[in-house]
Amino acid sequence: MKRTLSSQADGTPQHPRRLGTTRSALLGAVALAAIAGTAGGAVIPAFAQAPQTATAPVATVPSFADVVDRVKPAVVSVRATSADQAPQASSQRGGSGFPNFNLPDDHPFQEFFKQFRGRGGPGNDDNPRSERPGPRRGVSQGSGFFISADGYLVTNNHVIDKSSEVEVLMDDGRTLPAEVVGTDPKTDLALLKVKEGGPFKYVELAPDAPRVGDWVLAVGNPFGLGGTVTAGIVSARARDIGAGPYDDFLQIDAPVNRGNSGGPTFNQLGQVVGVNTAIVSPSGGNVGIAFAIPSETVQSVVTQLKEKGSVERGFLGVQIQPVTKDIAAGVGLDEPQGAIVARVEDDSPAAKAGVKTGDVVLSVNGKAVHDARDLSRTVASLNAGSTATLQVWRDGKRQDVSVTIGKMPSTSNASLERGEGAEMGKLGLGLAPASTTGDGDQKGVAVVSVEPGSPAAEKGFRTGDVILEVAGKAVQTPTDVRNAIEASRKDGKKSVLFLIQAEQGTRFVALQIPAA
Structure with missing residues (x-):
């Protein structure tokens, strides 16, 4: 038998046997007190006795089980297979301990994850990415959920982007093919349709936004495990993580990991309040900061995708x-x-x-x-x-x-336009003189927007960066940047070097010169 020690009031260890002896003596003293009371003519019971015919009350334990039972059949695992592709750069930093997120190079959240890897990570010029020889067939896994009995299904765009084949693994073990109805890269949402095997259990989008502090449940397919439920609270609202022009994320602390992308976050009524999309993590695993697209955005985008196959803004x-x-x-x-x-x-x-x-x-x-x-x-x-x-x-x-x-034209970035010149549009940069966006004495050209999936996003440009030099020449206006790029093109150069001032310090970044 394992022996344990408890402590007395003065802090000295007390053996269980000594504790038992003390308890026996106490009970004996209480019994004597009861007998003495009887002698005085009054019966004072030492302990209240429960009626022998009564049963002990059953305590009600708070649980999410009822909600999970209702919603879990509507949540699926999504597997997308892409056609054979030319070699792509690896997104894993060799020997650093950072995992491969299995995201395509033009995925809008690549830039977001890079800031947590630090300098020298993939995509930086001082540590080029390693190339995989030969073509490969890509497979990505995520999560999704049905929003109608006839098979309409919501997931993230980056889960099924560039896929040639999509299938869903149901909660009951069935695997069914799905087709892509429409996608919206700017909000990272996609609408799928499963035509066979219905009708399907489905869930509803919440009509009201959650409050900070509300309990939420995340259900999905982390690390390919499928059918996993985690709980937490809404930590913040209206988060802008630099992923796109319409960032308005819910921040939750329910554990969300790789593979949860596209899965739902539920309130306690079993309504979807968000679609899990991104995490903050220096290691690739959950650290309690996850981001979900709010249900009001999902409702607006999904309605247009269902009716038109695309989103107009x-x-x-x-x-x-x-x-x-x-x-x-x-x-x-x-x-x-x-x-x-x-x-x-x-x-x-x-x-x-x-x-x-x-x-x-x-x-x-x-x-x-x-x-x-x-x-x-x-x-x-x-x-x-x-x-x-x-x-x-x-x-x-x-x-x-x-x-x-x-x-909105297909090449525009909503009402937040790109900077001057076609080159800036091709690079994915919106620019303005730094003196007009911050301190009046600030030199250089400020980055006011970065198009998700663009060459600039891929190289780690972020809103708020300041371009000090291009091709060794100081710049003060977007026109200066455009002229420096054009001069480099005329000199026969394939790339141009930017000197960037950012929160992490000053660094050089090389961008390929876009075709004329």
């Missing part, structure tokens, strides 16, 4: 920037708010409505605009052809401008 045709304290003071605003228009595209909806460079957009249809990214999301959510009222700050006063929303 509203378009203004302006280049916008955050309003800093210095900019607010310069235009006469009491505090930084809204988004300032840095440029108006010719013949765009904004130009036709009379929006001017220097206008600060404060609200859209009465909804306050908090920053440039908020304006991008708001405009993108509007229907092409609809009329919107912009409240702008111009010449020291508020004015209303009525604008007919256009349809």
